[in-house]
Amino acid sequence: xxxxxxxxxxxxxRWLPWLVLALLAALVVARMLYLGSVGERFNAAFFTRAAIxxxxxxxxxxxxxxxxxxxxxxxxxxxxxHGEVFMVGAFTTYFLFTITPYGPMAAVALAAVLAFGVxxxxxxxxxxxxxxxxxxxxxxxxxxLAWALTLGTxxxxxxxxxxxxATGVLGITIDRVAYVPLRTAPRNSLLITAxxxxxxxxxxGLLAFTNRQTPFxxxxxxxTPIALEVGGNPVPTNALLFAIPLVTAVxxxxxxxxxxxxxxxxxxxxxxxxxxxxxxxxxxxxxxxxTTFxxxxxxAxxxxxxxxxxxxxxxxxxxxxxxxxxxxxxxxxIGGIGSLPGAVIGAMVIGFxxxxxTALFPRTPDFAGITEFKDTFAFVLLIVVLLVRPSGIxxxxxxxxx
Amino acid sequence: MTxxxxxxxxxxxxDPQRRVRNAALTLVALGLGIVxxxxxxxxxxxxxxxxxxxFAIWGxxxxxxxxxxxxxxxxxxxxxxxxxxxxxxxxxxxxxxxxRGRIESSARSTMTDETLAISVAxxxxxLGLDGLTTPETxxxxxxxxxxxxxLVAAVAGLIVGxxxxxxxxxYLAIVTFGFGEIIRLSASTRVFAPLTNGALGFPGIESEFxxxxxxxxxxxxxxxxxxxxxxxxxxxxAMQGIREDEVAAEAMGVNVxxxxxxxxxxxxxxxxxxxxxxxxxxGGVRLDFFLFQLTFFFLVAISVGGTGSITGVxxxxxxxxxxxQYGDPxxxxxxxxxxxxxxxxxxLVASAALLGFRTLRRLRPRVTPAVLxxxxxxxxxxxxxxxxxxxxxxxFRGFGMRxxxxxxxxxxxxxxxxxGMLGRAEFSWAGLLRExxxxxxxEERRQDAWLSNPALNADADHARVDAAPDAADAGDARTDxxxxx
Numbered sequence: 001x002x003x004x005x006x007x008x009x010x011x012x013x014r015w016l017p018w019l020v021l022a023l024l025a026a027l028v029v030a031r032m033l034y035l036g037s038v039g040e041r042f043n044a045a046f047f048t049r050a051a052i053x054x055x056x057x058x059x060x061x062x063x064x065x066x067x068x069x070x071x072x073x074x075x076x077x078x079x080x081x082h083g084e085v086f087m088v089g090a091f092t093t094y095f096l097f098t099i100t101p102y103g104p105m106a107a108v109a110l111a112a113v114l115a116f117g118v119x120x121x122x123x124x125x126x127x128x129x130x131x132x133x134x135x136x137x138x139x140x141x142x143x144x145l146a147w148a149l150t151l152g153t154x155x156x157x158x159x160x161x162x163x164x165x166a167t168g169v170l171g172i173t174i175d176r177v178a179y180v181p182l183r184t185a186p187r188n189s190l191l192i193t194a195x196x197x198x199x200x201x202x203x204x205g206l207l208a209f210t211n212r213q214t215p216f217x218x219x220x221x222x223x224t225p226i227a228l229e230v231g232g233n234p235v236p237t238n239a240l241l242f243a244i245p246l247v248t249a250v251x252x253x254x255x256x257x258x259x260x261x262x263x264x265x266x267x268x269x270x271x272x273x274x275x276x277x278x279x280x281x282x283x284x285x286x287x288x289x290x291t292t293f294x295x296x297x298x299x300a301x302x303x304x305x306x307x308x309x310x311x312x313x314x315x316x317x318x319x320x321x322x323x324x325x326x327x328x329x330x331x332x333x334i335g336g337i338g339s340l341p342g343a344v345i346g347a348m349v350i351g352f353x354x355x356x357x358t359a360l361f362p363r364t365p366d367f368a369g370i371t372e373f374k375d376t377f378a379f380v381l382l383i384v385v386l387l388v389r390p391s392g393i394x395x396x397x398x399x400x401x402x
Numbered sequence: 403m404t405x406x407x408x409x410x411x412x413x414x415x416x417d418p419q420r421r422v423r424n425a426a427l428t429l430v431a432l433g434l435g436i437v438x439x440x441x442x443x444x445x446x447x448x449x450x451x452x453x454x455x456x457f458a459i460w461g462x463x464x465x466x467x468x469x470x471x472x473x474x475x476x477x478x479x480x481x482x483x484x485x486x487x488x489x490x491x492x493x494x495x496x497x498x499x500x501x502r503g504r505i506e507s508s509a510r511s512t513m514t515d516e517t518l519a520i521s522v523a524x525x526x527x528x529l530g531l532d533g534l535t536t537p538e539t540x541x542x543x544x545x546x547x548x549x550x551x552x553l554v555a556a557v558a559g560l561i562v563g564x565x566x567x568x569x570x571x572x573y574l575a576i577v578t579f580g581f582g583e584i585i586r587l588s589a590s591t592r593v594f595a596p597l598t599n600g601a602l603g604f605p606g607i608e609s610e611f612x613x614x615x616x617x618x619x620x621x622x623x624x625x626x627x628x629x630x631x632x633x634x635x636x637x638x639x640a641m642q643g644i645r646e647d648e649v650a651a652e653a654m655g656v657n658v659x660x661x662x663x664x665x666x667x668x669x670x671x672x673x674x675x676x677x678x679x680x681x682x683x684x685g686g687v688r689l690d691f692f693l694f695q696l697t698f699f700f701l702v703a704i705s706v707g708g709t710g711s712i713t714g715v716x717x718x719x720x721x722x723x724x725x726x727q728y729g730d731p732x733x734x735x736x737x738x739x740x741x742x743x744x745x746x747x748x749x750l751v752a753s754a755a756l757l758g759f760r761t762l763r764r765l766r767p768r769v770t771p772a773v774l775x776x777x778x779x780x781x782x783x784x785x786x787x788x789x790x791x792x793x794x795x796x797x798f799r800g801f802g803m804r805x806x807x808x809x810x811x812x813x814x815x816x817x818x819x820x821x822g823m824l825g826r827a828e829f830s831w832a833g834l835l836r837e838x839x840x841x842x843x844x845e846e847r848r849q850d851a852w853l854s855n856p857a858l859n860a861d862a863d864h865a866r867v868d869a870a871p872d873a874a875d876a877g878d879a880r881t882d883x884x885x886x887x
């Protein structure tokens with residue numbers, strides 16, 4: 001597991017997290033049993049449903065949190081705009097499966113963007129950006145995508161992949177335009193710029209996409225209902241129960257393999273440890289950072305598409321990205337920022353704190369429940385973790401940096 | 403920039419004649435300012451008066467935020483939360499009896515009789531000061547309410563600052579952001595709903611104070627007075643020391659935690675006052691008056707004007723308020739062709755500006771791919787617009803253009819002039835009149851001679867290289883003179 005940490009750590013007291021986890025699990029079980037004895041409604045099906053929602057939400061947060069953690073691991077920037085990248089990913093998916101086929105102009109323009117993303121992806125395995133294989137794949141992708149965009153309505157999976165490419169290109173562009181000129185600037189300047197980019201994307205989204213809640217119901221088998229029964233009680237759910245964690249798992253495995261096995265992945269880990277030294281050893285740190293933005297944004301776009309599926313609609317662009325973004329950041333910090341497994345673990349913690357913990361303190365006749373506070377949990381957890389254990393659950397020791 | 407920059411202080415002008423002259427100039431300028439304010443608000447439209455009042459209100463907020471962001475060097479992103487606390491406190495305290503009656507009779511209201519009875523008027527009645535509860539003495543109650551709002555916000559600042567100021571840098575920024583959002587998100591929950599009336603808020607707050615130029619500018623003057631006094635006091639110097647190097651400041655005996663908390667609490671106090679004025683300007687309190695975008699606007703004002711400079715921040719605030727109040731032509735519906743043309747021209751200007759910037763800074767190569775790319779894009783857009791194709795028929799509403807403008811402005815400022823227009827320099831008469839602050843002393847002359855003599859100082863070349871960029875850059879040179887290096 002430690003090999004996938006962008007920054008390796010020396011760990012002491014490895015047992016402590018497990019002890020905390022065991023205690024928590026014991027408390028949770030006790031609480032569930034107590035609730036089961038109090039109310040008829042709080043049966044196994046009730047908690048299964050909460051757990052399902054938690055896992056789905058946690059997987060979604062994980063996809064966003066990975067982008068935060070990778071960027072922070074390498075350039076020490078809290079990429080405030082990442083939540084908005086997620087928003088753009090969600091809306092790009094939406095526009096790819098609803099209003100395709102496009103007219104020739106729009107198709108060519110979008111295909112150019114997507115083909116650029118393809119060249120960057122193929123470029124991972126090639127030394128030079130002008131490598132013939134890269135250029136050829138870009139050309140083929142351009143023609144094929146332009147043709148496909150004018151062909152007919154895209155299925156959801158194609159929209160998801162297209163949106164990932166387009167959003168990845170957006171990530172690279174943000175890095176190139178806004179962050180590259182500030183590489184040597186103080187970190188506060190970088191953070192302010194990230195906030196400005198986030199605000200810019202929100203308003204461009206309002207301008208370019210829509211300014212109201214948008215239904216997100218593609219025609220996909222992922223939404224077929226599943227008849228699930230726990231302890232004789234039905235749990236309403238659909239194929240997303242498996243699809244969302246599966247998509248997350250597949251993407252995380254690919255990312256993990258990339259970071260561990262490829263040259264660029266090695267360069268990424270080297271840059272995360274010490275960018276200056278890595279540069280001296282011949283690593284092109286700028287390329288590594290661009291790659292980080294590309295991968296992080298692609299994952300966020302996948303998260304955005306699945307988010308839309310999960311909730312059936314997208315909030316308006318100015319608010320869609322903020323809360324998921326900041327909660328995913330909290331997840332990255334809780335897990336240990338800079339660590340890939342940490343991001344996933346932290347995301348699950350946030351997902352469970354939002355749904356499962358709410359289910360543990362449900363609305364009863366003499367208690368109004370804690371649902372209305374659930375948006376603040378992530379912030380409270382974030383603050384507590386930063387104050388008590390800034391390195392997070394699996395992270396390196398950051399105490400002198402924080 | 404690790405070279406020591408002497409902090410400009412009010413006592414820098416040692417020449418007594420100049421001090422008298424500067425004081426006279428300040429008085430005259432203040433008098434002229436008051437006359438101008440009077441003329442503007444009696445002659446100008448309601449819109450202008452409102453814009454002026456908004457400038458003063460946001461000025462209170464930005465100057466106080468700058469105490470933390472500029473003087474203390476901590477990026478705080480939770481200012482809207484403190485403004486919310488001040489705004490709700492003020493709003494609840496001065497809500498009129500009839501507005502309370504409407505809330506009481508409303509079925510959706512979440513306020514209780516006890517919370518509805520919280521008001522300055524009731525407080526004064528309890529103290530036996532019935533004379534101050536008449537409609538004529540509303541201003542006294544308003545002042546008390548605003549002050550109490552500031553105090554409550556300051557207490558919140560203490561509660562927030564105590565744990566979070568242990569962190570550094572961007573973690574601190576994110577935690578202040580988190581606290582700001584927690585304040586906003588929990589204001590509508592049932593814990594605070596009896597005080598805040600949930601998502602409904604309270605409409606019908608007296609707006610004669612918030613919209614009056616005199617009241618708001620009075621508060622702005624008070625804020626600027628306190629913050630500038632603080633900045634040039636020993637507290638302020640300690641804060642600036644923390645900004646420059648926290649470890650060094652601690653080693654020099656500065657109580658870092660104490661000064662951070664102090665700055666944070668004072669900043670929160672004035673944020674609360676700004677919040678009270680803000681709800682009075684708006685004429686009501688609702689949760690969506692206190693979104694994060696408020697802090698973002700303040701951040702733009704501070705960064706554009708000059709982080710750490712009170713005058714610079716006021717300049718930036720003026721710009722932001724101008725864009726907010728007079729930028730609505732940007733958000734109207736125009737033909738797509740017009741938008742394309744405007745975009746093309748804008749890109750062309752951006753390309754030229756980039757070229758000009760590189761020329762001015764003597765950067766090589768002057769023409770970079772970025773310059774060419776932007777120019778090419780501009781040409782393509784202009785050509786397409788000129789060719790007048792069918793897809794440009796139709797019109798487009800520039801919804802949110804003001805916010806887009808401000809965020810682009812912030813990005814551009816951060817890339818090209820991260821210290822803002824004025825940097826850390828304050829306005830001064832000596833600076834305006836381009837005077838040298840004082841002649842160098844003999845000791846300074848001897849040091850200069852030593853530093854620039856290669857025979858005596860092995861680092862002389864290095865020293866000259868260090869000094870060169872300042873000579874090349876007119877803007878920096880001016881800053882340096884004002885900084886009194």
